[in-house]
Amino acid sequence: MTAATPKGERRRQALVEAAAGLLVDGGFDAIRHRAVAERAGLPLASTTYYFDSLDDLVTAALEFQGNAELAYGKARLDELDPRECGGDAFVELVLDLLLGPSGDRDAEAVLLRYERLVATGRRPYLRPLMRRMSGELHSLLFDIFARAGQPVSRERVEELIALVDGAVVNALIEISPDPRAAARRMLGKAMQPR
Amino acid sequence: MTAATPKGERRRQALVEAAAGLLVDGGFDAIRHRAVAERAGLPLASTTYYFDSLDDLVTAALEFQGNAELAYGKARLDELDPRECGGDAFVELVLDLLLGPSGDRDAEAVLLRYERLVATGRRPYLRPLMRRMSGELHSLLFDIFARAGQPVSRERVEELIALVDGAVVNALIEISPDPRAAARRMLGKAMQPR
DNA sequence: ACAAATCTGGTACGTTAGTGCCAGATTTGG
DNA sequence: CCAAATCTGGCACTAACGTACCAGATTTGT
Numbered sequence: 250m251t252a253a254t255p256k257g258e259r260r261r262q263a264l265v266e267a268a269a270g271l272l273v274d275g276g277f278d279a280i281r282h283r284a285v286a287e288r289a290g291l292p293l294a295s296t297t298y299y300f301d302s303l304d305d306l307v308t309a310a311l312e313f314q315g316n317a318e319l320a321y322g323k324a325r326l327d328e329l330d331p332r333e334c335g336g337d338a339f340v341e342l343v344l345d346l347l348l349g350p351s352g353d354r355d356a357e358a359v360l361l362r363y364e365r366l367v368a369t370g371r372r373p374y375l376r377p378l379m380r381r382m383s384g385e386l387h388s389l390l391f392d393i394f395a396r397a398g399q400p401v402s403r404e405r406v407e408e409l410i411a412l413v414d415g416a417v418v419n420a421l422i423e424i425s426p427d428p429r430a431a432a433r434r435m436l437g438k439a440m441q442p443r
Numbered sequence: 444m445t446a447a448t449p450k451g452e453r454r455r456q457a458l459v460e461a462a463a464g465l466l467v468d469g470g471f472d473a474i475r476h477r478a479v480a481e482r483a484g485l486p487l488a489s490t491t492y493y494f495d496s497l498d499d500l501v502t503a504a505l506e507f508q509g510n511a512e513l514a515y516g517k518a519r520l521d522e523l524d525p526r527e528c529g530g531d532a533f534v535e536l537v538l539d540l541l542l543g544p545s546g547d548r549d550a551e552a553v554l555l556r557y558e559r560l561v562a563t564g565r566r567p568y569l570r571p572l573m574r575r576m577s578g579e580l581h582s583l584l585f586d587i588f589a590r591a592g593q594p595v596s597r598e599r600v601e602e603l604i605a606l607v608d609g610a611v612v613n614a615l616i617e618i619s620p621d622p623r624a625a626a627r628r629m630l631g632k633a634m635q636p637r
Numbered sequence: 638a639c640a641a642a643t644c645t646g647g648t649a650c651g652t653t654a655g656t657g658c659c660a661g662a663t664t665t666g667g
Numbered sequence: 668c669c670a671a672a673t674c675t676g677g678c679a680c681t682a683a684c685g686t687a688c689c690a691g692a693t694t695t696g697t
Binding site for chain 1: 470550554557558560563564565573574577602604605606608610612613615616618620629632
């Protein structure tokens, strides 16, 4: 169901943002009617009034979060200074786009990105959305490589992304996972001039 | 709790195998007391009698399944004929070890392997077990490359595994996911003589 | 053979979940 | 300004879950 009144639209949006927050904090499974309502400060029934099902709510939350991340990526592209694209800084930029900006608790944030990827396998209704966002991310990276004076083919972009993703999922089983460090190592090696 | 009588041990084992079957068919979340008991043809309470908690049962199921897969890998190594390790056949062998033997419904089986990887992030108690199995798999691949007359460094093994894993997780968001094909493409390219 | 240990299986409790219901309040459009 | 559309929010239903309980059956060790 979609809102028809301004206030309704605001409430609906509040629910989406609350759901996106839960997604970031606790993963897909944390998005539940009661949790979303409580976080948004709204009654339980508002979640079923504005969303036909929980899947709808999950979809809206993922779209909201995905768009926010893509906007972040575009901002990084716009402010990119081709002169300061030294090896390490550039690797870090690519990691920021693929894993999110570095933070002190980024293992958690990175885990979430990959839960999303894998969860798509069990939630086919998310595939079209994930497809679109993944495509935009690929294009963004393609543009960034070009802008940084290191143009690569779209195929190569896919390879590098796969390398990072694989490094991350393998790092998740470490006792003290540091997926970003693992990805940094592999990406740095793969991008070295040969 | 561990069984102390032969019959008890048999029942316990039946529960583990039932749980492993559920793991294969429906993922971690499919392992539930009632489902396991029903699949094993045993009463609900037997699951709490032989396993202190559901986590214990999940751990046992993962270990059972992991050992079965490692045994399969070792068998493939033992029967490996160095003379018939042409490019395509060898790539397929590596895929068999990393993704499981090829089947008509292997997108499902592959998905499960990667759910395991990612789920470890939210289930720290599985990490030691996953660590051990991952290590054995790496060693197995290392041996297989050597046996096939294409020795590589352990570091290179990690790279190739990451490449396959990354290709897989990215393939999962396709409309009709074929993770094996995606992995085959990337691995084939990475292993081409340069 | 018999006491102790182990196992059995039906039952029930407490939570949490998704979702449906509906009388009343609010907002909208003409 | 008022009828119609929209929204509100408290409540309750059903289902599924992990887990605990316990009287009785079975198996074990001596």
